[in-house]
Amino acid sequence: MIDKRVRGLAEAVAGIRDGATILCAGFGGAGLPDALCEAVVEQGARDLTVVANNAGTGRGGLAALLGAGRVRRIICSFPRSSGSVVFEELYAAGRIELELVPQGIISERMRCAAAGLGGFYSPVSVGTRLAEGKEHREIDGRMYVLEKPLKGDVALLSADCADRWGNLTYRKSARNFNPTMAMAADLSIAQVRHIVELGELDPEMIVTPGIFVDRVVNVPA
Amino acid sequence: MPLKRRQIAWRAAQDLADGAYVNLGIGLPTMVSDFIPADREIVLHSENGVLGVGPAPGDNEVDWDLINAGKQPITLVTGGSYVHHTDSFLMIRGGHLDLALLGAFEVSERGDLANWTTDDPAFPPGVGGAMDLAVGAKEIRVLVEHTTKAGAPRIRRNCQYPLTAAAVVRRIYTDLAVIDVTPDGLFVREIVEDIDLPALQAKTEAALRPAPNLRPLRAPPV
Numbered sequence: 314m315i316d317k318r319v320r321g322l323a324e325a326v327a328g329i330r331d332g333a334t335i336l337c338a339g340f341g342g343a344g345l346p347d348a349l350c351e352a353v354v355e356q357g358a359r360d361l362t363v364v365a366n367n368a369g370t371g372r373g374g375l376a377a378l379l380g381a382g383r384v385r386r387i388i389c390s391f392p393r394s395s396g397s398v399v400f401e402e403l404y405a406a407g408r409i410e411l412e413l414v415p416q417g418i419i420s421e422r423m424r425c426a427a428a429g430l431g432g433f434y435s436p437v438s439v440g441t442r443l444a445e446g447k448e449h450r451e452i453d454g455r456m457y458v459l460e461k462p463l464k465g466d467v468a469l470l471s472a473d474c475a476d477r478w479g480n481l482t483y484r485k486s487a488r489n490f491n492p493t494m495a496m497a498a499d500l501s502i503a504q505v506r507h508i509v510e511l512g513e514l515d516p517e518m519i520v521t522p523g524i525f526v527d528r529v530v531n532v533p534a
Numbered sequence: 535m536p537l538k539r540r541q542i543a544w545r546a547a548q549d550l551a552d553g554a555y556v557n558l559g560i561g562l563p564t565m566v567s568d569f570i571p572a573d574r575e576i577v578l579h580s581e582n583g584v585l586g587v588g589p590a591p592g593d594n595e596v597d598w599d600l601i602n603a604g605k606q607p608i609t610l611v612t613g614g615s616y617v618h619h620t621d622s623f624l625m626i627r628g629g630h631l632d633l634a635l636l637g638a639f640e641v642s643e644r645g646d647l648a649n650w651t652t653d654d655p656a657f658p659p660g661v662g663g664a665m666d667l668a669v670g671a672k673e674i675r676v677l678v679e680h681t682t683k684a685g686a687p688r689i690r691r692n693c694q695y696p697l698t699a700a701a702v703v704r705r706i707y708t709d710l711a712v713i714d715v716t717p718d719g720l721f722v723r724e725i726v727e728d729i730d731l732p733a734l735q736a737k738t739e740a741a742l743r744p745a746p747n748l749r750p751l752r753a754p755p756v
Contacts, residue, residue, distance in 0.1 A: 417623025
């Protein structure tokens with residue numbers, strides 16, 4: 314029998330190792346795995362690399378993980394936003410490394426890892442500082458740079474509904490990075506607002522099939 | 535009178551073609567959604583996976599699962615849909631969007647765009663989706679105030695700030711003018727009524743020439 318439901322947040326994040334690369338979903342305030350991030354603070358893993366679109370806001374969620382000094386490096390497209398105070402303090406103090414990656418390249422690099430591919434050539438960033446040091450290649454008259462796959466040890470996800478197989482549905486723009494990150498990590502953990510019986514989710518509505526999900530924990534809204 | 539920011543957005547909205555799929559960048563371009571001409575169906579794309587962005591919600595209708603690239607609450611139009619991030623950027627990079635309206639720090643006379651970092655050490659840089667949009671949409675137009683608050687020109691021979699993409703901008707809407715970027719240089723299509731071309735040139739580093747049908751730039755109070 315397949316049952317990916319776990320009893321609580323501590324069990325959900327158990328076993329995350331020091332030095333792990335964590336894919337952390339969400340965009341702005343939507344689809345953020347805040348409870349899982351805070352559970353990782355309790356769990357204790359350190360020296361982490363975090364991949365996320367934004368670098369946390371306020372003091373909770375990803376900002377709590379940053380604020381606890383657990384993150385050595387963040388791979389991010391847009392770290393500074395309204396309320397990103399914890400990141401800004403760490404950055405100003407030189408206590409966090411920032412690797413800035415264009416937003417669509419972060420997600421495509423993760424998709425590439427999920428699909429078992431060795432990289433892709435992209436026109437994004439050609440002629441800019443972010444292309445420096447990358448292999449350039451002209452294909453059919455257009456210049457591209459080589460982008461390598463980006464794989465996570467762990468993905469922290471937020472979804473609307475899950476069943477015990479780990480099938481996930483999302484609400485509106487809270488979908489964002491969740492489906493790609495779910496596919497791109499060895500251990501994918503989802504906090505979900507609702508857990509439903511197997512068979513209740515319309516197969517046409519399932520965005521992330523359970524094959525990509527390892528643990529599901531109920532965190533009501 | 536220079537246009538106000540909302541009037542720049544109004545002016546850019548007048549040029550949107552019926553049926554176009556359009557991405558609005560954060561800041562000034564986001565205001566364009568308030569001025570879509572009523573006789574046209576325009577599908578607005580938001581990089582975080584929304585196709586068919588609708589007007590801002592009423593106070594009782596805010597749903598924080600439904601936001602735009604600027605992280606503000608939005609609504610979805612009838613016929614709209616949601617996709618995940620990778621597909622959203624496939625739309626962007628793969629040439630599926632007809633137009634992206636973007637903000638800028640600077641634009642060069644060749645259409646180089648600089649809008650992601652000023653290299654100010656006090657502010658960590660943020661690129662977001664700007665580089666994907668700048669090379670991916672079929673056409674790029676920029677909305678920008680003609681000069682900085684200190685009066686420095688934002689339309690330059692060469693950008694002083696690091697580039698987002700080279701030679702991508704085709705049209706610039708400012709508070710003073712509408713300017714086309716062509717292989718032959720910058721052509722002023724419209725100019726506000728109380729300044730003339732020499733006065734506009736004085737606020738612009740790159741060389742300007744009048745388009746053959748140079749017209750006054752007017753916008754209603756909005």
